[in-house]
Amino acid sequence: MPVPTAILEALPARLHEIPRRQLASRPEAPALIENGVVWSYAELVAAAAEARDWLRSVGVRGGDRVMLVGENCRALVAMIFALSELDAWAVIVNARLSPREIETIRSHCAARRVVYFSAASTEAALHAQHVGAEPLSVGRLGELALGELDLTCLPEPVQADSARQVAALIYTSGTTGSPKGVMLSHRNLLFIARSSSGLRRLRPDDQVFGVLPISHVYGLSSVCLGTLYAGACLQLHARFSATETLRALAEDGISVMQGVPAMYTRLLEVCGEAPRHTLRFIYAGGSPLDPALKQAVEARFGLPLHNGYGMTESSPTISQTRMDAPRTDVSVGPAIPGIEVAITDDEGRPLADGEVGELRVRGPNVMLGYYRNAELSAQTVDAAGWLRTGDLARREADGALFIVGRSKELIIRSGFNVYPVEVESVLNAHPAVVHSAVVGRAVAGNEEVVAFVELRDPTQASAEDLLAYLAERLSPYKRPSELVILPALPAAATGKILKSQLRQLAQEGAIAGQ
Structure with a gap:
């Protein structure tokens, strides 16, 4: 009011x-x-x-x-x-x-x-x-x-x-x-x-x-x-x-x-x-x-x-x-x-x-x-x-708000809506993960889900381990097509992850072969 x-x-x-x-x-x-x-x-x-x-x-x-x-x-x-x-x-x-x-x-x-x-x-x-x-x-x-x-x-x-x-x-x-x-x-x-x-x-x-x-x-x-x-x-x-x-x-x-x-x-x-x-x-x-x-x-x-x-x-x-x-x-x-x-x-x-x-x-x-x-x-x-x-x-009916994600971050994969925050929440629950960030990548007639992850210790988990972990917890359309482990996710001075940089990295194909 x-x-x-x-x-x-x-x-x-x-x-x-x-x-x-x-x-x-x-x-x-x-x-x-x-x-x-x-x-x-x-x-x-x-x-x-x-x-x-x-x-x-x-x-x-x-x-x-x-x-x-x-x-x-x-x-x-x-x-x-x-x-x-x-x-x-x-x-x-x-x-x-x-x-x-x-x-x-x-x-x-x-x-x-x-x-x-x-x-x-x-x-x-x-x-x-x-x-x-x-x-x-x-x-x-x-x-x-x-x-x-x-x-x-x-x-x-x-x-x-x-x-x-x-x-x-x-x-x-x-x-x-x-x-x-x-x-x-x-x-x-x-x-x-x-x-x-x-x-x-x-x-x-x-x-x-x-x-x-x-x-x-x-x-x-x-x-x-x-x-x-x-x-x-x-x-x-x-x-x-x-x-x-x-x-x-x-x-x-x-x-x-x-x-x-x-x-x-x-x-x-x-x-x-x-x-x-x-x-x-x-x-x-x-x-x-x-x-x-x-x-x-x-x-x-x-x-x-x-x-x-x-x-x-x-x-x-x-x-x-x-x-x-x-x-x-x-x-x-x-x-x-x-x-x-x-x-x-x-x-x-x-x-x-x-x-x-x-x-x-x-x-x-x-x-x-x-x-x-x-x-x-x-x-x-x-x-x-x-x-x-x-x-x-x-x-909710009691007035409580829940943020699902940014409208510009919404990934539409094969007609299904994928909210990055949902995938990130599952990834962040893994004991080896410090941070994660999920972005969309345009492909012919569709979008892919790409996940970037920062680990506590690089020896604790591999990209394959994390993809297997997600496979047990997410619907197929929500699972990343690619998961990239980075030494540190790019962040602003406030600690907010700079997803624009990650979207550019994903889209330019700079992650190919990782």
């Missing part, structure tokens, strides 16, 4: 107001921790003010796009709030992208300036060096590097309405093709920050594990902004390490952890039967959760592993399981309060509960559109505000 108007009116107008909410009553409360250094809420606000003044001095105006190239760090968070105060757009880019990818984004968004967080990221420092960016020191933010001023950059109009003013331009990870710049408004991100804070029941004394990249909307709105919205403390980590995560969970008082399934897979590989921790809430999102992984994590950590679903275009959260109603299946839960969802056929007609169709969503979390691509924006969000997710789902 639509969100009550009073809730939207109670949201702050801009992102930078989030940390300021704590100044009157809790200025010295910890806001961010990075490598043992603590910033209070007062220090975070002061750092954002320093960054604002510096950005203004180097020519940044309202409506400008400013690229932030780095990894999770205090300076990056402060810079996002500084850009909010200037009404400039934060184009947050993970430093682990290649120089070509970063240049593609810079050119597309026509960034006025590029800021490299060189002190916190070796890759950011290398990118800065590659383009000859100027090394600088900026107050509490420390060492940065600044790219040249783009005098051809034209500012976008500044909107007083928080629902119309862009706060962040997030480029998709490319899992479904070429990256697209998703325009997210202040209200988009603030609505999800408030929702995430409430659904996690965050308290000011919570310590939240912040390893998901802030360059990804999951790490930005749900983890970072959601934590600060509640006045809790975010412990920033630039990169995921299973051993370092286990140490932090045992020693640093972490109470809340949000991750992607790949992170939990790695944790299980290195942790003992009952790892020490102070967690009260764990959550997986960003990619499909396998039933076997959910059961294993819950057995080791003694907590329900909550699940959810979203996408960059919805800021990102669409649905989430509830803390007071944990599930034993891999449902992504009901829609979050305040948004509408519908399961439809190809013509947009609603389907009954239990039927598989495209999931559509409408609400204050839906993007403004794709930057400089009005045609694709209109195809994705209709005139009534419904976002076409491109994902296939079904809804």
